[in-house]
Structure formats: structure tokens, C-alpha cells
Amino acid sequence: MIRRDLVIIGAGPAGMAAAATAADLGLSVSILDEQLRAGGQIYRDVDRAAELRGDILGKDYAHGATLTAGLRSRAIDHLPGAVVWAIEEGFRVSYSIDGEAAQLSASHVLLATGALERPMPLPGWTLPGVMTAGAGQILLKQSGVLARNAVLVGSGPLLYLIAIQMIRAGTPPAAMIETQGRGDIMRAMRHLGGALRGWPYLLKGMRMLGEIARARVPRFIGAQDIRIEGDSCAEAVAFTSAGRTRRIACDTVFLHHGVVPNTQAARSLGITHAWDDAQNCFAPMLDEWGQSDVEGVFIAGDGAGIRGARAAEHAGGLAALKIAETLGHISGPDCMERAAPLRAALMHECAPRAFLDAAYPPFGEALAPADSTIVCRCEEVTAGAIRRYAGMGCLGPNQAKAFGRAGMGACQGRFCGLTVTALLAEANGRTADETGHFRIRPPLKPVTLGELAAMDEQAQDAAE
Amino acid sequence: MKTASPFLETDAGPRVDVMFEDVPLRLPEGANLAAALLAAGVQVFRHTKTTGAPRAAFCMMGACFDCLVEIDGVVRQACMIEVSDGLEISRPESAEVHNDPA
Amino acid sequence: METDYAIIGGGVVGLSLAWGLLRRGRTVTVLDGDDGSFRASRGNFGLVWVQSKGMNQPRYARWSQQSAAIWAEFAAELGSNTGQNVPLEQRGGYDLHFSEETLEAKAAQYETLKAKLGGDYPYEVLGHNALRKEEPHIGPEVVGAILHYQDGHANPLRLLMALAADVRRMGGRVLTGKTVTGVTKPDGFRVACADGTMVGAGKVILSAGLGAAEIGPRMGFRAPVRAQRGQVLITEKLPKLINRPSLIARQVDEGGIQIGATNEEVGLDDRVTQPGLSGLAARAVAAYPALAKAQLVRSWGALRVLSPDGLPIYQESATMPGAFLVTCHSGITLAAAHARLMPDWLEGSDVAPDLEVFNEDRFAVS
DSSP states (O other): EEEEEEEOOOOOOHHHHHHHHHTTTTEEEEEESSSSSTTTTTTTTTTHHHHHHHHHHHHHHHHHHHHHHHHTTTEEEEEEEEEEEEEETTTTEEEEETTTTEEEEEEEEEEOOOOOOOOOOOOTTTTTTEEEEHHHHHHHHHHOOESSSEEEEEEEEHHHHHHHHHHTTTTSSEEEOOOOOOOHHHHHGGHHOOOTTTTHHHHHHHHHHHHHHTTTOOOSSEEEEEEEEEESSOOEEEEEEEEEEEEEEEEEEEESSSSEEEEHHHHHHHEEEEEEETTTTEEEOOOOTOOOOOEEEEEGGGHHHHHHHHHHHHHHHHHHHHHHHHHSSSHHHHHHHHHHHHHHHHHHTTTHHHHHHHHHHHOOOHHHTTTTTTEETTTTEEEEHHHHHHHOOOOOOHHHHHHHHOOOOOTTTTTTTHHHHHHHHHHHTHHHHHOOOOOSOSSSSOOEHEEEOOOHHHHEEEEE | SSSOEEEEOOOOOOOOEEEEETTEEEEETTTTHHHHHHHHOOOOOOEEEEOOEEOOOOSSSSOOOOOOEEEETTTEEEGGOOOOOEEEEEEOOOOOOOOOOO | EEEEEEOOSSSSSHHHHHHHHTTTOOOOEOOOOOTTEEEEEEESEEEETTTTTTTTTTHHHHHHHHHHHHHHHHHHHHHEEEEEEOEEEEEEEEEESSSSSHHHHHHHOOOOOOOHHTTTOOOEEEEEHHHHHHTTTTOOTTOEEEETTOOOEHHHHHHHHHHHHHHHHHOOOEEEEEEOEEEEEESEEEEETTOOOEEEEEEEEEGGGGGGGHHHHGGGGGOOEEEEEEEEEEEEOOOOOSSSSSSSSEEESSEEEEOOOOBBOSOOHHHHHHHHHHHHHHHHHHGGGEEEEEEEEEEEEEEEEEESSOOOOEEEOOOTTTEEEEEEEEEETTHHHHHHHEEEEEHHHOOOOGGGGSSGGGGGGO
């Protein structure tokens, strides 16, 4: 089995920055990514798309190309299309490429698996034609595909970014149905100091709103009672705003109310997580280098907590420095010295966070959906069913899973975990930490029995 | 399938022939399969095994498993596959729908 | 007394007993652990199984048969009481064999047991071709199987949920998130929990699975239970591939194929391992080659609760009469017996089943 100093999972900004830093310091590195080209989600397919669509996607996106170039220039062992399905202590990483399972081992693991869209269960959200805003971005970035007649629903800067991109591409959204209200902005003003320190972000935001206004995209603020209507696909979004009930016909609905750390791999390793009230999600407990409470496993990027793409790079660099120090490639003082500018940059990136989190909070109706709303998409379990299980003594998601199959489907709780925890916590009058989260075990992604069986044969052959 | 797709394709490039549920389609070579199917007007990728409800691509990043299709007897996420010539794609074979009262 | 019975452990054993006692008009309080407890009831294979039980103790084979025979009625009653269907299929099950020698040896053992049971042990030895008629997808490496007509499988999680619902419906009190720290018997029983909860009861049942090892000895039991890990795989939902269950694989009512299971002595470790998963996958694919393309979507490890001889332990405490230890590793198969027949034993009635072979005396060093 190939043995490395460091295995990185995820070739987004955190992973790519860590790989470059580690390689420069003489570590042997493999970076595994399930996508076929490096960039993660934020810089998805940047090597192909920056040229084609750079003007629509913006300068921030193009920056990703410097990171992908960094991977190539150092001849880092980059394994694209590698779907990691198990990480065991030692560390032994099992993955599959093109239907063939393989393993490699390393003394250190960096999880850089980024974020997922915060689940946004609304009536009708499982209909064909409903997608996450992130999906809309990916369609554009990777494939140049645009929705002709789309409504954007939710809150957060990403919604504005997508609107801008659609406007520039010639397919403006039919409407923006925004769930944050004036009260949220007022409450966010408490954090204005931080926001002003991050003034480039604010300025960018203001410019985006201006561009949206000039394109005459209808915006509805403080929307409530949102439901997606349609028989076999999305046909309209109904909602109330400013006291009026409205219905906007559409073919596509993009949902977004924030992103949350993707904790699947971390959970499968038993890493301790804690509830982050400000960001309304679970985040892994890490030290200032990104080291988790499982020795040798680091987490960097949005998977550690939502701080954005630039912060992810700095965090990736910090983790790599610490690992290099642990392996004796640099001294303690040298490590601290190299880390200092990264820490400063990281702090700078985090400055506007508190303001943004407060100004664009998650949509309350989606955090506590109505009884008839599906919360587990894979097994079609409703919010009402989860509340019923609480009434039957289910204190935590694993018992609820046993009762109703929520979390047992293919996505393994990626899109229902937070909702199930929130529903149980509310029903039982306990905190999210007390309630807990789904137990995550391999396979992190599906793997065929044939591939698994082949590994057994290899082991037997090796033993003979 | 609708004939007019709700999506606009802006990339021009060579196309190849594939089949989706026995219907021939010409999709951009090397494109993301889920994106290409959506752009070609495919609205329903699969039906859930629990209630037979229609589903299509949702997250486009390999996390939601709603874009499952069957190719060569193996069920995979369309958003993790690239278009190649001659692909024969079908909806995952549905087992009997189980309607146990929950 | 606050409650007739305090039942320590709210898994399938505890809830089945609670159900049966409530049905007889007793009052019951169940004390159950938290979301992270090991819970063999959540991680088992779901078989309602007769064959291969009690090869060295015909009484256990008979007890399993009795339970299997009344399982359908039990499930139907739960279903009609709660409106929650408990899926059950009892059309027989297989012991699959990859070698003629093991098949013949097993058949010989079954024949011996059958004689001890007065002929009531309906099984058939199927060669490969005969098996293939029953299971079109069986692989060429499977030389044959023993088909036992009294075997079947159920949905164990639905069973658990229906029991939980019906116990509550009948007025049973179920307290969750409780860790029992001590049981004393000043006059009646007093069961104390870590969070200060105190339950007074006329009788106490210890049905806490592996938890019995700790608290059992303090109640006058030997409670020689140990953990044995079983790793289990489950695939995506598939079209019908497997007609009858075996220990290697069964197709569950939801459509996925469940593949089991390892037998590992690793202490209180319920994690899964890649070698464990690979070994199980290899065996499943050998049995049903069509599974090579099936996607594994989930796996788990669960800890069996094993006595030294693998048989249940049913024991009344000598030092605390009125306290009972009820533990087994076949909680699903025996759920019906625990629900319908055990209460007579607990109540000391005339029609109590003879469960003497299951008491702890058999563990005494003579």
C-alpha cells in the first residue's frame, strides 16, 4: 500500500493550498478529489470555465486558477475522480476510481471537504425543477447551462451572486423571494464594526444589489408561507410578503439559506463536534491549526466552519505547516513565523462574518417545517413523523432513524441531519448538543459489492 | 419530457449520441451528464422507491443522490458522470413501491 | 407500589415483556438508555429463525419454534392495535453451503435434532439445481442449502416502533435517557437512576442486554454476558433478487439487500472495518453474483449479547426474589414468546412454560 506523510481529501481552496504548502516543505502528499477536475465547488471547473465565462463569473472565481496551477507545478499526486468511502485509523483511506476500489495510507489526514447547502425543507421542495442555488452556480460554471425562468428563494450573499451571474448571462431571474427581513439587518448592525473592517465585501455586496436593481429583477423581502407548487415538477412559488399573498410562475426554483460544514467524513472518524449558534450548524472542535480531537486528523476550509474561499486557503496553509512541523520538516519557531501572515489574513477574512450571519439568518420556516413537509428526501419522512417519534421517547436522531428511516437513505443524512436534530431538540426541550447527530459509518459514498469483494481477494492473495 | 427545455445552453462544442430511456439525445461530449440531461429537457431522472414520486438533480455536487440513473446495470449519480459517445442511460429500475403506513 | 414491574432496558426484549405484562393488566415502567447506547435491538439482522438453534439443547430449538409459531398473530395484534404494520414473512429460510462436506454434516446434525423433537423439524436438503429453481440468482459456487420451513424474517425496527407505541397505548410508562445505577429491596424494589429518578416496583426485570454484566451481579445474578460484534451491510433498494432469507443475505421489505454478518470478539467496539465489509461482500457476491453491481449504501456494527453457550438466560434472583434476568441474542425470534408466554413465568402462573434449562445453574462450576 502506498504510504504518504499527508492525504488530503478535497481539492477545493483549502486542499489545494495545503497540498502546495506541504509539498514545498518536502512532505509526500496525495490529494484525493471526487470531482474530475480540481477546484472544489467554489472554483468548480475553473481551468475550463474561467476562459469561457470569466466575465460572467467574476475575478474571484478566476483566482481559483492560481491554486489549480499550484497543484500541477509541484507534480503533487492528485487523484481526480477518487471517491473516498472509508477512512480508518492508521490512517487507511479507501476510495474508488472508475469502479475500482483502492487504498492508501498516511500518517496525517486533512479533511477539506467543504460545505453543503443548509437543508431548506419547504412544501414542494422535492419536485423536479427545484435545486439548490449552489446547483444553479455549478450548472453555470461547469456547463454554461442557465435557467430561463427561475425564481431564487431564501437569503444570503450567494443568492445575489447568482442573480448577478444570471443577469450578465442574459437570463435574469424572474424574481427573488428573500426571507430575511428589515429586523435582521437592524440586528446585524451590532456587528457593523466587523463588517466595516471587511469593507471590500460590503462594497461588493452593495454593488451587486445595485446591479440587480438596474436589471429590474423583482425582489420580495421578508417572505413567509413559502411553498412550491406543481404536480410532477415545479410550476410556481407561492408566498406572502408585505402582507400580500403572491404566486410567481416559474420552471426552476433555486433555494438557498446559507451553507454549513460538510461533516460526514469527520463524523465517521468520531471527531467531536459542537453546535455553533451563530452559524446554526454543527462544527468540528479544532485547535488553532485545525487539528481535531483525533490525533493526526486536521480539518480546513468550510468543513471546519463557514468562512469562505480565501479563509479556506489560509487555513489549509496553517494545517500543512503544523503537519510539517510535527514531521520534523520545519522547526517550531519557523512554523510560527510562517503561520503569522496566514493567521492575520484569516482574521481579516473572518471580519464580516458575524454581520453576514446576522443579516441573512436561516429561514425559520425551513428550520422548523410544517408537519406535512418532507424533511428526509431519500426516505420521504415528514417533519410530523419526527415530532411523533419525539413523542414516543426518541431523544436523538439515531433512535428517530431506527423508528422512521430518516437518515437511512443514500445521502446518509447530509440533507436531513440538521433538520432532524433541530426538530428533536425543539420537541424534547433540549439543546442541539444534547440531542446529537446521526452516527456516520462507512461507506461515506456508495461502493459496489463487487469492488468491496475484490479488496477481499487482494488481501487474501497478499496473505498467501 | 418537455420539448422546450427550461434551460439555455451557452456552450457550443461537439456533440455525441446517447440514449435516455430509449430516446436518442445529442449531448455535448464530456459535459456533466446531469447538466446535459436537464438542458436537453429531461425533467424526471427517477422515481422514489417509497412512493414513486418524481425526482431530478437537486444539488449537482454528489451529495443528494436525487439524480441517480442506471448505466450498464449500475446505478450512479448523473452529476458525477461525463457524457461520452454511446451511453445508454435509463431510470433506475423501480422495485415495487412499498406503501406501508408509517 | 408505584408500579407492578420495573423493566430495566427498553429494547425488543424489555418492550416485548412490557407488552405482555400490560396485556394482563399489570402496570409497567420501562427504563431505557440514551440515543448513543449500543442497542442490539437496532442493529440486528431481523431474522425470525428456527434452524440451527439448540443443536445441543432441544429445549431451545423447541422454544424458538414456539415463538415462530405465534409470531404472525403477535405481529397482527400489534398492527391492529397501533395501525402500524409489522412486516413479516415466514416462508422458510436457508442455510447456504459452499461445500458438500459442510452441507452433509449440517444435515446430519439436523436429523439428530429432529429425532429429539419427535419429528417436528420440517427441513429439506436442496442440491444446487433444486435451489436454483427456488432462487434463480443463486451463484454456481453454492453447492446447496438446507431449507427450513419454519424460518422467516421481519422488519425489526418496525417491530420496535410498534411495541413502543402499543406499550404506551396500554398505559406503560417508558422513561428514556435513564442509566440505572442501583437496585435495592428494602421492602418492595427501588430502582435508582444516575439522574436521581427513583422507581418503586413490586418486581424488577433486568433486560438490559450488555448492561446486565454491570448491574446483574449486584442483583444476585451471574449475568455472564459478553459482546460479540456483527458487521452488517445494506445495499441500495433493488428489484427482487432473493426470495428467502439466509444468514448471508436477505432482501428486506424496503427493497435493500442486507448482508451479514461477522462474528468478532472485539469488546465494546461497534465500528465497522474495511476488511469486515470486504469479507462480507465477497461472500454475498459468491452466493448471489448479481450483487456485484449492487451499491452498498450503509453499514453498521452491532454487539450481540452472548451467554457462554449462546442460549438465553432466564433466571429469578435467589438473593432478591422477584427480580428476573431475561437476556438472549435472538430477541427478534423470541419476541413473540417473550410477549405471549414469558409473562406466565414471571407471574408464576400454572401455565408457565418450563424454562429451567435456561437458568444460570448451568454456568456453575461443579
